[in-house]
Amino acid sequence: xxxxxxxxxxxxxxxxxxxxxxxxxxxxxxxxxxxxxxxxxxxxxxxxxxxxxxxxxxxxxx
Amino acid sequence: xxxxxxxxxxxxxxxxxxxxxxxxxxxxxxxxxxxxxxxxxxxxxxxxxxxxxxxxxxxxxxxxxxxxxxxxxxxxxxxxxxxxxxxxxxxxxxxxxxxxxxxxxxxxxxxxxxxxxxxxxxxxxxxxxxxxxxxxxxxxxxxxxxxxxxxxxxxxxxxxxxxxxxxxxxxxxxxxxxxxxxxxxxxxxxxxxxxxxxxxxxxxxxxxxxxxxxxxxxxxxxxxxxxxxxxxxxxxxxxxxxxxxxxxxxxxxxxxxxxxxxxxxxxxxxxxxxxxxxxxxxxxxxxxxxxxxxxxxxxxxxxxxxxxxxxxxxxxxxxxxxxxxxxxxxxxxxxxxxxxxxxxxxxxxxxxxxxxxxxxxxxxxxxxxxxxxxxxxxxxxxxxxxxxxxxxxxxxxxxxxxxxxxxxxxxxxxxxxxxxxxxxxxxxxxxxxxxxxxxxxxxxxxxxxxxxxxxxxxxxxxxxxxxxxxxxxxxxxxxxxxxxxxxxxxxxxxxxxxxxxxxxxxxxxxxxxxxxxxxxxxxxxxxxxxxxxxxxxxx
Numbered sequence: 312x313x314x315x316x317x318x319x320x321x322x323x324x325x326x327x328x329x330x331x332x333x334x335x336x337x338x339x340x341x342x343x344x345x346x347x348x349x350x351x352x353x354x355x356x357x358x359x360x361x362x363x364x365x366x367x368x369x370x371x372x373x
Numbered sequence: 374x375x376x377x378x379x380x381x382x383x384x385x386x387x388x389x390x391x392x393x394x395x396x397x398x399x400x401x402x403x404x405x406x407x408x409x410x411x412x413x414x415x416x417x418x419x420x421x422x423x424x425x426x427x428x429x430x431x432x433x434x435x436x437x438x439x440x441x442x443x444x445x446x447x448x449x450x451x452x453x454x455x456x457x458x459x460x461x462x463x464x465x466x467x468x469x470x471x472x473x474x475x476x477x478x479x480x481x482x483x484x485x486x487x488x489x490x491x492x493x494x495x496x497x498x499x500x501x502x503x504x505x506x507x508x509x510x511x512x513x514x515x516x517x518x519x520x521x522x523x524x525x526x527x528x529x530x531x532x533x534x535x536x537x538x539x540x541x542x543x544x545x546x547x548x549x550x551x552x553x554x555x556x557x558x559x560x561x562x563x564x565x566x567x568x569x570x571x572x573x574x575x576x577x578x579x580x581x582x583x584x585x586x587x588x589x590x591x592x593x594x595x596x597x598x599x600x601x602x603x604x605x606x607x608x609x610x611x612x613x614x615x616x617x618x619x620x621x622x623x624x625x626x627x628x629x630x631x632x633x634x635x636x637x638x639x640x641x642x643x644x645x646x647x648x649x650x651x652x653x654x655x656x657x658x659x660x661x662x663x664x665x666x667x668x669x670x671x672x673x674x675x676x677x678x679x680x681x682x683x684x685x686x687x688x689x690x691x692x693x694x695x696x697x698x699x700x701x702x703x704x705x706x707x708x709x710x711x712x713x714x715x716x717x718x719x720x721x722x723x724x725x726x727x728x729x730x731x732x733x734x735x736x737x738x739x740x741x742x743x744x745x746x747x748x749x750x751x752x753x754x755x756x757x758x759x760x761x762x763x764x765x766x767x768x769x770x771x772x773x774x775x776x777x778x779x780x781x782x783x784x785x786x787x788x789x790x791x792x793x794x795x796x797x798x799x800x801x802x803x804x805x806x807x808x809x810x811x812x813x814x815x816x817x818x819x820x821x822x823x824x825x826x827x828x829x830x831x832x833x834x835x836x837x838x839x840x841x842x843x844x845x846x847x848x849x850x851x852x853x854x855x856x857x858x859x860x861x862x863x864x865x866x867x868x869x870x871x872x873x874x875x876x877x878x879x880x881x882x883x884x885x886x887x888x889x890x891x892x893x894x895x896x897x898x899x900x901x902x903x904x905x906x907x908x909x910x911x912x
């Protein structure tokens with residue numbers, strides 16, 4: 312199989328410190344958020360669910 | 374409302390999250406997002422992108438989940454029914470639901486065709502046909518771009534109208550037919566046994582395929598430059614702040630978030646209506662948004678553009694990045710042909726695109742099925758058959774008028790862009806100003822496993838409508854400024870006129886169905902009321 316353009320890579324585009332920072336922050340944020348959410352969802356014993364105001368009768372203590 | 378419909382619910386919580394994530398993850402995650410990021414100086418694009426996610430994407434997703442469950446608890450699963458349940462004293466509210474039906478059904482008509490292209494490309498990688506094209510395209514160690522462009526034109530029929538209805542177009546029609554059949558079989562099996570079961574297997578498989586391609590791309594020589602082209606904030610000429618001041622970048626970043634999360638499609642609201650009254654929506658919504666962002670930023674952002682840059686260079690990639698079809702179906706096959714183990718990566722990539730498209734197209738059928746079942750009282754077989762007939766007609770028009778994908782682009786413009794803006798604006802107002810922030814946040818809180826910050830109420834009431842309205846106006850201005858814009862094309866292009874005419878007829882049909890549904894709901898409510906009064910009247 313022919314490998315094209317491998318020799319013509321323009322190294323002036325190599326990751327700069329700003330590029331590293333942007334990539335790590337962007338990818339890191341979505342990976343962390345997804346991981347955190349999945350962990351919360353998969354956790355078997357979920358914490359007591361929050362209740363909204365409309366779940367309570369007037370005068371009932373929350 | 375039919376008894377069978379009332380009983381339909383999601384089987385598992387993971388199932389609903391994967392179904393909503395699957396609905397959101399599509400071709401845009403792997404082709405449009407990286408293309409835009411590369412076009413707008415890499416890193417600088419991510420700032421408006423994440424701001425739009427926090428101010429528009431997440432709040433609108435929470436609002437749509439909340440309105441969906443609110444309507445579902447009151448016995449409605451379709452957008453007309455849900456809008457009627459929320460805006461009780463407005464007789465026109467259910468009729469706005471026509472947009473909530475037109476958007477997913479209109480998008481389905483062309484999306485299933487793109488899905489078939491992805492399946493076709495994956496099949497051709499698997500059977501070695503793409504390798505044959507590569508061999509034919511190779512001349513003096515250089516791949517001929519034209520060979521791939523010709524293959525795309527023949528396979529999609531973009532060379533001329535009706536060209537698919539010849540011997541050369543037969544494979545495409547087979548793939549489209551296959552995708553149609555698979556979609557409707559899954560839809561016929563129902564919400565839990567069909568959509569949910571499919572997504573539970575398809576989504577992890579999609580991730581595995583993406584990881585296979587990601588590993589291949591990240592181990593290529595020169596990946597440092599490829600990633601740099603994608604992520605470096607290239608603001609040497611203009612400066613960082615001046616670069617951020619580009620209105621076009623904000624418009625595209627916001628549109629990307631908005632379309633990527635599938636808010637304003639009428640899909641999330643329908644899916645959420647099948648939840649139980651105390652099911653969590655706060656964490657589920659956040660998880661499906663996060664899953665979509667993971668696929669878009671962590672997978673899509675690391676694969677497409679870096680790989681294309683390594684083999685094709687900055688100029689070619691910049692040219693291709695403006696069009697998802699160009700990038701995905703003409704440029705990337707050249708890239709896969711050029712890399713070691715490229716055919717395996719090519720199969721994995723197009724198969725993951727097929728899975729992503731499939732999980733999205735399935736979700737587009739459910740809103741209309743919901744109306745046909747609950748509004749007209751049709752059983753599943755009848756509603757699937759009727760919707761199958763309507764969507765098949767639309768897809769046939771797109772397949773017939775295939776020249777330069779004009780008809781496909783027209784469906785995308787009217788149903789897949791303009792109507793989405795209108796629907797999202799309406800839903801934002803419906804949540805913030807009709808249902809009310811207090812009641813809306815209380816709905817989000819019911820059964821919630823995380824507490825949504827209270828400022829989201831302010832954002833949903835004031836920031837989101839203004840932000841969305843502003844973006845919509847900017848988008849309209851941008852469209853109108855183009856000399857041959859999509860509005861004028863109705864009068865100059867027969868393909869556009871026929872496509873818009875068809876969408877108009879479908880809208881009228883949906884309006885008639887909604888009118889009949891509203892009449893039926895009134896009768897059922899009156900019957901329920903008299904049944905309550907009758908025993909009390911007895912001595």
